[in-house]
Amino acid sequence: MVEIRLVRVGQVNPGVLDFLCVALPDSLGLECRVFDQAIDVSGAYNPARHQYNSIEILLRMSALDTRPGVKLLGLTRHDLFIPILTFVFGQAQLNNRNAVMSVHRLHQSYYGLPDDEDLFLSRCEKEALHELGHTFGLVHCRDFECVMYLSNAIDQVDLKSNGFCESCRGLLELASQA
Numbered sequence: 001m002v003e004i005r006l007v008r009v010g011q012v013n014p015g016v017l018d019f020l021c022v023a024l025p026d027s028l029g030l031e032c033r034v035f036d037q038a039i040d041v042s043g044a045y046n047p048a049r050h051q052y053n054s055i056e057i058l059l060r061m062s063a064l065d066t067r068p069g070v071k072l073l074g075l076t077r078h079d080l081f082i083p084i085l086t087f088v089f090g091q092a093q094l095n096n097r098n099a100v101m102s103v104h105r106l107h108q109s110y111y112g113l114p115d116d117e118d119l120f121l122s123r124c125e126k127e128a129l130h131e132l133g134h135t136f137g138l139v140h141c142r143d144f145e146c147v148m149y150l151s152n153a154i155d156q157v158d159l160k161s162n163g164f165c166e167s168c169r170g171l172l173e174l175a176s177q178a
């Protein structure tokens with residue numbers, strides 16, 4: 001049976017870990033706990049961009065030892081990038097074990113608005129499901145309400161639901177029971 005482990009990547013908001021350990025089993029039907037080892041992000045820092053390279057973080061996560069069937073979702077409050085993009089909400093290895101997401105741009109205060117904890121956690125859940133979906137082999141979906149829809153901006157995150165469309169749900173269930 002597949003199980004999810006949340007990996008602390010540099011600094012993490014503990015409230016997000018607690019929330020996802022409840023929310024992810026509800027929506028995925030899979031057990032979720034915090035992994036006992038954390039990832040040091042200092043080597044992934046890019047001083048010119050003041051951001052952390054998510055490719056470097058995924059490389060470090062790849063070195064972690066788990067039993068087969070575990071999916072690792074790294075969580076960080078640091079802003080992430082890949083060299084061709086100004087930022088990423090997260091990144092995943094398609095049909096593989098590791099994914100990482102940042103909560104940095106999921107706070108309303110990042111956009112100069114008053115913070116809203118419920119909205120923040122709902123965004124965290126969508127991004128977590130999206131990146132984990134990739135680890136189960138799901139690609140981007142054309143249904144804008146499906147959580148696998150590609151979001152390049154926060155309004156696109158808010159537009160989609162926290163659930164998979166029928167087609168993505170079917171693929172996910174096949175992959176997670178394998």
Ligand SMILES: [Zn+2]
Nearest residue numbers: 130134140150
């Ligand atoms: Zn994606």
Ligand SMILES: [Zn+2]
Nearest residue numbers: 141146165168
């Ligand atoms: Zn879909």
